[in-house]
Amino acid sequence: MNNILEMENLGVTFSTESGDVPAVRGVSLRVAPGETLALVGESGSGKSTVALAALGLLPGNARASGGVSVGGTDVVGAGEAELARLRGRTASMVFQEPATALDPLTRIGRQIAEVVRNHRDVSRREAAAEAVQLLRRVGIPDPERRASSFPFQLSGGQRQRVVIAMAIANSPGLLVADEPTTALDVTVQAEILDLLRALAVDSGTGVLLVTHNMGVVADFADRVAVMLEGEIVETGAVEDVLLRPAHEYTRRLLEAVPRLAVTGTTGSPVREETPEGAPVVELRGVSVRFGRGPRAVRALDDVSLTVRAGETVGLVGESGSGKSTAARVALGLVAPESGDVSLFGADLRKARGRARRALLAGVGVVLQDPVASLDARMSVAECVAEPLRVHRRGMGAAERRERVGEVLELVRLPRELARRGPRELSGGQRQRVSLARALVLAPRLLVADEPTSALDVSVQRTVLEVIAELQAELGFACLFVSHDLAVVQQFAGRVVVMRGGRVEEQGPTMSTLLHPETAYTRRLIAAVPVPDPVLQRERRERRVASGTEAGA
């Protein structure tokens, strides 16, 4: 059978202010009907550029060479009119962010009908009826009524379903999905992947899946192409590439992926510790409400948790579960409506002025965004020295410089980096600078809110290693907020699972994540795709079976 997508020696070069930058070199790949090819790689590897090139959607400053053919049509040489006929009909695209892929001011039924009418000569009424059918097919409940909803009335997962409905409206032969589940929670991700798989099987659609997540690859792909610096270094069947990688880079990449130890695997239990030290931070019955009156949102509801000296507590949950809010309450950034917060045994809410500053001097903070965490106007030295300027006002410049050098070495960065600006650093280096800033006062508590979720897996690994080693060396307690169960499992001794502003369950990491007590935690863990295609297939079948059981 003919391949629906064929790329032969594709090259893409971007012309920028600082000259031409080659993004993709010599990429050849093909997707057969009904087959899913996953294109994996770290940021900057050129995988998204390849996906855009498949539909002729490259930005204006890009030049493509080589051959790209979709369903027999040559894309590289095609005119805009020909491409417009192709897109949405022969091939269509699902983007990462469902919030921006839909027109916020048009009802979803109309948006889908528009795609139908763009390519087929059907009446308005027929197109509307077809839109309802498509919504039913992608699993939107009550599609007749939902068709007249606006995008903002849907959840993120539902919006992505609508985007998929638009993509399959004209039964395309090729679906290009660029990180289709990256912006979604794991339970929603599992549903969307199930949906995409069913669609591909039912209608024989070929799928080009771009992703950085090896678990998603294991769950969904038939074949895998691994990209590194604009080139494909390895292609093969998913079992071969993920279980028996041939290329050195693939091996390193897979090694860095945090693996969720699940029942049935021999996961190495990492750091099991029994809580015994004195509480460093304690939340008792904390409730937080944002806004006033009937539109107020209850962000936390009677949350109690404790972090003891020297231990690491992982705070996990899906978006909106209140995990970040809980961390912010612990830091005194968010005032609770009711309940007590004690930091180092003192009531943070009552402390004022000097006493409050003294308390907060014992806390270090690392937040998620490596770009926004450091002020681009300051040098690395100034960023790291800021807590010293706040808390050690008497410190001389030379002494301060010395201390900054020390902590930079502590986080395995060269002292010379101090003079550079944050712009000149990579994401991983930036997060280590943030960590150095957090540790400069030798804190007793480190609060880390998703410190590695914006990083590539290999970089994530080094940053986590540095934190773990320093913790062993310096003995600070750590409140570690993350949506990634695998990371938390490796990193935290105890885990607190949050859901909808409440603590769902908590306990030692291994027992809680391997033998969860509540159905929610079980569902959460079942939804995490593991980067082992054989194991993942078993887990998926079990999850689907238990899902139909629960649904029946």
Added chain:
Amino acid sequence: MSVQSAGRWGLVAQFPAPLRARFARNKLAVAGIVVVALFFLFCFIGPLLYSTDQTHTDLTQVNLGPSGSHWLGTDAVGHDELGRLMYGGKVSLLVGLAAGVLATVIGTLWGSIAGYAGGWVDAVMMRVVDAGIAIPALFILLVVSAITTPDTGGLIVILGLVSWLVPSRLVRAETLTLKSRDYVLTLRAIGGSHSRAIARHILPNSVSTIVVAATFQVADAILLVAYVSYLGLGVQPPATDWGGMLSAGLTAAYSGRWWLIVPPGLAIILVVCAFNAIGDGLRDAFDVKGRG
């Protein structure tokens, strides 16, 4: 390198080489810089090379047309018009520049405090701004001038006080986005003060917005000085500025003495356009965050 010499406020890092290159690519903006520089030379260095008496009237030399001894002729009381253009330009440029800067400073402080404080403080402060914008600046100027005749310093203060509203809105918007940045949250979480957050993070990061606003503000202020002086409420004779020269020359225009109004009129148009062009260029050069 430039990063090292950036100093505490990182102002050099604020103007990295690519920024200068982007600015230089905007020909109109570069022309604006040249025009402003030429006018400053003309007004401040010019009198040293072309010395004229601008304090005493000389009734033997009134209303002369352009000639070898008076390149731009003389006015109704015998002042050399070219010399007067330099003399008046000094006032126009100085008052415009100072008032523009003053307005930007007030607006920056007001806007950053309102944006940072949020809640009811923000609401009250911004309603004050709304109320201020609802009253035409010219109306306030006319009322003030009816009560008192301001000197140059007074004029700067008054102009500054009526034109800080727009920059305050811009800076407030910028502050709102900056205050939720992770580095500000981190500082707050370890016990850093509000004033530190504003002075060290929010203001330095708003510099691009502030500089662009200031440039347009100067252009507006120069125009505003011309308005009030034209209405006879600005600096008082024998001192003058370009607006005052226009006003004085208006009657003469009907009797064909074009040299009394064309030069100051052109000067105002050129300088205001030049400052606007610089502002446009700076805005385009700064606004690169969206680009990959």
